[in-house]
Amino acid sequence: MVAEAAGADVSKLRELNSLSIVRALRGQPPATVTELAARTGLSRPGTDVVIRQLVTDGWVQVVEPDGSSVGRPARRYRFNAGAGHVLGVDVGGHKILVLLADLEGRVLHSHRRPVEPDDDPATRLAAVDAAITECLSAAGMRPDQIWAVTVGVTGPVDATGRTTLFTPLPGWASVSPADHLSARFSCPILVENDCKLAAVAERWKGAAQDADDIVYLLAGMRTGAGLILDGTLRRGYGGAAGEIGALKAVRWLSAPSHIENCPGLPAGIHPNDKAAWVFERAREGDRDARAALRRYVKDLAVGAAALVLTLDPQVVVLGGGYSRSADLLIDPLKRELHRLCLRVPEIRASILGADSVALGALRVALDQVDAELFSDGMPAPLTKA
Numbered sequence: 001m002v003a004e005a006a007g008a009d010v011s012k013l014r015e016l017n018s019l020s021i022v023r024a025l026r027g028q029p030p031a032t033v034t035e036l037a038a039r040t041g042l043s044r045p046g047t048d049v050v051i052r053q054l055v056t057d058g059w060v061q062v063v064e065p066d067g068s069s070v071g072r073p074a075r076r077y078r079f080n081a082g083a084g085h086v087l088g089v090d091v092g093g094h095k096i097l098v099l100l101a102d103l104e105g106r107v108l109h110s111h112r113r114p115v116e117p118d119d120d121p122a123t124r125l126a127a128v129d130a131a132i133t134e135c136l137s138a139a140g141m142r143p144d145q146i147w148a149v150t151v152g153v154t155g156p157v158d159a160t161g162r163t164t165l166f167t168p169l170p171g172w173a174s175v176s177p178a179d180h181l182s183a184r185f186s187c188p189i190l191v192e193n194d195c196k197l198a199a200v201a202e203r204w205k206g207a208a209q210d211a212d213d214i215v216y217l218l219a220g221m222r223t224g225a226g227l228i229l230d231g232t233l234r235r236g237y238g239g240a241a242g243e244i245g246a247l248k249a250v251r252w253l254s255a256p257s258h259i260e261n262c263p264g265l266p267a268g269i270h271p272n273d274k275a276a277w278v279f280e281r282a283r284e285g286d287r288d289a290r291a292a293l294r295r296y297v298k299d300l301a302v303g304a305a306a307l308v309l310t311l312d313p314q315v316v317v318l319g320g321g322y323s324r325s326a327d328l329l330i331d332p333l334k335r336e337l338h339r340l341c342l343r344v345p346e347i348r349a350s351i352l353g354a355d356s357v358a359l360g361a362l363r364v365a366l367d368q369v370d371a372e373l374f375s376d377g378m379p380a381p382l383t384k385a
Contacts, residue, residue: 312345
């Protein structure tokens with residue numbers, strides 16, 4: 001029994017050492033055995049043994065010399081990010097966006113497909129299926145090569161993955177995206193609110209990479225918020241954290257109407273083009289357009305101030321469609337928050353644009369892979385597809 005226990009301990013130690021080396025390689029430039037030993041605190045001989053096994057198992061690759069070094073260069077290694085892949089899917093009112101990434105979050109392929117706000121669930125799901133098919137086909141991949149999928153949807157997501165409280169998408173409260181996609185994918189399928197995913201993306205690759213306490217404001221034809229506190233996405237007990245716009249007194253529901261009903265809008269202009277027209281006229285000094293933006297910012301600031309006073313974030317990120325005109329919105333929003341708040345955080349414009357939700361979905365999918373594969377020890381050797 002003692003010998004068996006000792007064998008089990010050695011096996012566990014080997015797994016933990018393997019995990020330490022993989023973590024030291026992920027997201028980092030290729031490294032030598034000596035460099036990895038220094039990063040992990042393992043002995044050089046021990047690191048060499050583990051790294052060779054990781055190469056055999058398919059988790060690590062040897063980087064061939066490029067010929068730029070004089071003499072015989074030390075062998076370098078990198079994490080095999082192409083060992084697995086994840087999908088991030090943004091199911092919006094006007095588009096379906098699918099991003100495919102490797103295990104280090106590098107976006108390899110994307111596919112965007114337009115949809116209409118009044119599409120029924122069957123039509124929207126068909127567009128989701130088509131966008132995923134196009135993305136996988138472009139990458140030459142099969143569904144069984146995907147290790148995790150995250151779907152971003154509008155409205156708070158409950159424990160079943162549905163938007164049962166409310167959603168602007170017609171009939172979508174009855175839809176389970178996870179159930180629908182499970183017929184195609186055997187991997188974990190997660191569903192999350194779009195504002196929350198956009199907040200995750202801004203901290204991962206966007207305007208708030210240096211912050212752990214973030215309020216993300218979705219500013220557009222729809223208004224919403226995503227919250228990150230202590231570096232963790234906050235969902236709330238029922239998935240409705242940040243849905244402060246449901247309180248009518250906050251005036252988020254009606255805020256976009258100031259822009260959409262601006263005096264002077266040309267007759268017959270498409271609803272999707274109204275905001276762009278108003279922002280452009282405001283830049284030109286049009287009084288009605290500037291007044292519409294002032295009224296919009298005042299209403300946006302009411303909910304933003306409530307979140308700032310409650311959470312005291314380091315950064316507020318202004319995202320959504322209107323963030324493309326952040327130069328017209330941020331300074332007025334700061335002034336309103338100074339009037340309403342005890343302390344005003346830094347306000348930054350999103351740098352991710354329309355990709356933010358799908359990028360956040362990728363990050364959540366990668367976190368799921370990490371939790372399943374790299375939490376306690378290294379998984380089994382990779383099987384070759």
